[in-house]
Amino acid sequence: MENPLKTVKAYAATSATAPLSPSTIERRDVGPNDVLIEIAYAGICHSDIHTVRGEWGAIKYPLVVGHEIVGVVSEIGDNVTLHQVGDRVGVGCMVNSCRTCTNCLAGSEQYCLNGNTGTYGAVDADGTVTQGGYSTHIVVVEDFVLKVPESIPYEAAAPLLCAGITTYSPLAHWNAGPGKKVAVVGMGGLGHMAVKIAHAMGAHVTVLSQGLSKEADGRRFGADAFHATSKPETFEALANTFDLIVNTVSAPLDLDAYLSLLALNGTMVNVGAPPEALPLHVFTLFNNRRSFAGSGIGSIGETQEMLDFCAEHGIAPEVELIAADQINDAYERVLKSDVRYRFVIDASTLG
Ligand code: NAP
Ligand code: ZN
Ligand code: ZN
Numbered sequence: 001m002e003n004p005l006k007t008v009k010a011y012a013a014t015s016a017t018a019p020l021s022p023s024t025i026e027r028r029d030v031g032p033n034d035v036l037i038e039i040a041y042a043g044i045c046h047s048d049i050h051t052v053r054g055e056w057g058a059i060k061y062p063l064v065v066g067h068e069i070v071g072v073v074s075e076i077g078d079n080v081t082l083h084q085v086g087d088r089v090g091v092g093c094m095v096n097s098c099r100t101c102t103n104c105l106a107g108s109e110q111y112c113l114n115g116n117t118g119t120y121g122a123v124d125a126d127g128t129v130t131q132g133g134y135s136t137h138i139v140v141v142e143d144f145v146l147k148v149p150e151s152i153p154y155e156a157a158a159p160l161l162c163a164g165i166t167t168y169s170p171l172a173h174w175n176a177g178p179g180k181k182v183a184v185v186g187m188g189g190l191g192h193m194a195v196k197i198a199h200a201m202g203a204h205v206t207v208l209s210q211g212l213s214k215e216a217d218g219r220r221f222g223a224d225a226f227h228a229t230s231k232p233e234t235f236e237a238l239a240n241t242f243d244l245i246v247n248t249v250s251a252p253l254d255l256d257a258y259l260s261l262l263a264l265n266g267t268m269v270n271v272g273a274p275p276e277a278l279p280l281h282v283f284t285l286f287n288n289r290r291s292f293a294g295s296g297i298g299s300i301g302e303t304q305e306m307l308d309f310c311a312e313h314g315i316a317p318e319v320e321l322i323a324a325d326q327i328n329d330a331y332e333r334v335l336k337s338d339v340r341y342r343f344v345i346d347a348s349t350l351g
Pocket of ligand 2: 045046047048067093162163
């Protein structure tokens with residue numbers, strides 16, 4: 001089916017150092033299994049910033065980032081059964097996977113052994129480079145499109161597609177729930193969702209933030225305790241305490257200091273993605289039989305489960321809605337840990 005909106009408005013990065021600027025990109029025709037989505041809102045994830053600045057490695061410019069997307073289905077391909085025109089839908093960090101490897105067959109397509117197809121900066125089946133959500137429309141194969149419950153406020157839903165699932169997945173996998181002490185390190189986009197979700201799962205939640213300026217917010221999101229990591233006493237007072245620590249920090253941390261906060265059989269999961277290698281002392285792991293783990297986004301099935309969980313528990317991200325010409329200022333505020341707690345671009349302002 002011919003896509004009448006092939007050339008669409010967007011905001012693109014043109015180099016690692018230039019500000020993002022207005023641009024256009026080409027979207028493919030709507031194939032038999034595709035849906036065309038008119039994007040309403042797109043969240044700004046710290047991964048967008050790492051990517052466009054080349055911190056995770058060289059990328060091909062120009063690139064349109066954005067992998068927290070919500071909008072409305074405006075066209076469907078002939079074979080589409082999962083979505084209808086007018087549905088409120090979302091797209092997260094991936095738009096396809098090989099569907100045949102062991103991990104895909106196990107329903108963990110985020111860990112596709114052939115590499116999932118990222119929403120931006122990945123080579124798509126047709127050989128083009130995928131372009132993300134800072135744009136007015138996107139075409140995605142139907143089974144990588146999520147249903148966004150109408151009870152979640154529309155302008156707040158987008159960050160669930162990355163910040164929500166990236167924190168829900170490890171919290172669910174490591175059984176955050178009643179009787180479990182969970183610490184969340186860093187209360188930015190991911191961290192504030194980790195607090196809300198872990199609290200809704202019934203865990204006892206502690207925030208470990210650089211200072212105390214976000215304490216009232218943290219408690220409002222469901223934290224039972226809140227400590228400043230700038231104070232050395234914090235690490236003494238909380239030694240051997242937590243069953244699970246979710247580290248959302250975008251910069252390198254002293255891993256041994258945080259691992260020493262784990263109780264017997266405790267696990268610290270890194271979802272924060274600094275580019276640098278992080279040293280750790282194995283003796284810190286011997287004590288209390290501790291584990292250090294990582295976790296990457298979540299599967300499509302788990303993302304739908306998370307969206308439904310958030311709707312059921314009345315959880316939504318805290319967002320600052322911005323126009324497209326505020327994206328570069330928003331990036332600077334994210335880098336200063338000054339986001340409260342996710343910037344969301346109103347796609348109607350893209351030009
Ligand atoms: P964000 O909004 O910038 O939040 C990060 C938070 O970490 C900040 O708000 C701040 O919280 C804390 N922080 C920042 N710099 C710090 C420093 N130098 N030392 C100590 N704490 C610091 O970022 P985000 O969008 O939540 O993303 C967080 C990280 O997760 C990024 O690296 C991103 O790429 C990564 N990520 C990974 C996945 C995955 O699949 N694993 C998915 C999405 C994102 P306080 O002010 O409370 O200290
Ligand atoms: Zn992200
Ligand atoms: Zn696969």
